Amino acid sequence: MSDVKTILAFGDSLTWGADPVSGGRHRFEDRWPSVLEAGLEGSARVIAEGLGGRTTMFDDHGAAADRNGARILPTLLGSHYPLDLLIIMLGTNDLKPHLCGTVSGAGSGIERLAEIARAYPYGRDSAVLQVLIVAPPLFDEAVGGDWQPVGGSSIAESQKLAPRYREAAASCGGAFFDAAAVAVASPVDGVHLDAANTRAIGQALVPVVRQLLGLG
Template sequence: MSDVKTILAFGDSLTYGADVETGGRHRFEDRWPSVLEAGLEGSARVIAEGLGGRTTMFDDHGAAADRNGARILPTLLGSHYPLDLVVILLGTNDLKPHVCGTALGAGSGIERLAEIARTYPYGRGAAAPQVLIVSPPLFGQTVGGDWQPSGGRSIAESQKLAPRYRAAAEYCGCAFFDAAGVAVASPVDGVHLDAANTRAIGQALVPVVRQLLAER
C-alpha cells in the first residue's frame, strides 16, 4: 500500500490561480497547490479544486457554475476519497455585498464546510480527513490609493476574517493558518494575487501540512 498522502485543496479563484493582470491563469507551477505539492517532495499529492467566485455556503448565480461550496464539497469528497487532509481557503467571495458581506457569515460557512468534511460518510473503513482552515489575504486598496477592492468588498471586513476563522477552527477542532501573514493582494483589484504571492502561500503551508500529516 502506498504511503503517499492525498490532500484536497478546496477554494476559489485564489486556488484556481486567477491572474488579474492578464485576465488568465497563473502558470501551473506558480499556483499555491502546486507549490505545496512540490514542497512536500513526493510525500503527498495535492488535488486542486479552485473555482472563481466560489463561496463557503452562499448562492451566487452570476455564473454558469455552481458557486456554493457547501453544496459541491460532498461531491468532491466522494470523488477523491480517501483523503488525509482537506485545506479550505474560501471567504473572499462571501464578502461581496450581494452575497453575504460579513466575516461573521463567512465564518459560519467555514464551520459548515469543516463539518461536512469531518462527517461525510466516506465508507469502506476510510477515516475522515484532517481539516486545515486558511484565512485569505486581506483586501487592499487598488491602483491610485483611493479605490476599494473589486465587487464593493470591504477592506475592514476582510480584517475580521482571521480572528473569526481562528475561532471557527478552535470550535471545529481543525487546524488554522492565516495567509495574510505571507501574502498581499495585488493593487490591480485589491483581491487577487500575483504569482509571487500565490507561491508564497504554498511555500508557507509546507511545514504546516508536514506537521499535520505526521500527526495523522
C-alpha cells in the same frame, strides 16, 4: 498500500490561480497547490479544486457554474476519496455585498464546510479527515478609478476573517493558517495575487502540512 498522502485544496480564484494583470491564470507551477505539492517532495499529492467566485455556502445565481461550496463539497469528497487532509481557503467572495457581505456569514460558512467534511460517510475503515482552515489574504485598495477592491467588498471586513476563522478551526477541531502573514493582494484589483504571493502561500503551507500529516 501507498504511503503517499492525498490532499484536497478547496478554494476560489486564489486557489485556481487568477492573475490580476492578465485576467487569465498563473502558470501551473506558480499556483499554491502546485507549490505545496512540490515542497512535500513526493510524500503527498495535492488535488487543486479552485473555482473563481466560489463561496462557503452562498448562492450566486448570476454565475454560469455552481459557486456554492457547501453544495459541491460532498461531491468532491466522494470523487476524490480517500483523502488525508482538506485545506479550505474560502470567504473572499462571501464578502461581496450582494452575496453576504459580512465576516459573520463567512465564518458560519467555514464552520458548515468543516462539519460537512467531518460528517461525510467515508469508508468503514477510514480515518477521520483532517481539516486545515486558511484565512485568505486581506483586501487592499485598488489603483485606478475605484479604490475599492474588485466586487465592492469591505477591506475592514476582510481584516476580521483571520480571528473568526481561528475561532472556527478551534471549535471544529481543525488546524488554522493565516495566509495574510505571507501574502498580500495585488494593487491591480485589491483582491487577487501576483505569482510571487501565490507561490508564497504554497511555500508557507509546506511545514504546516508536514506537521499535520506526520511527514517529518
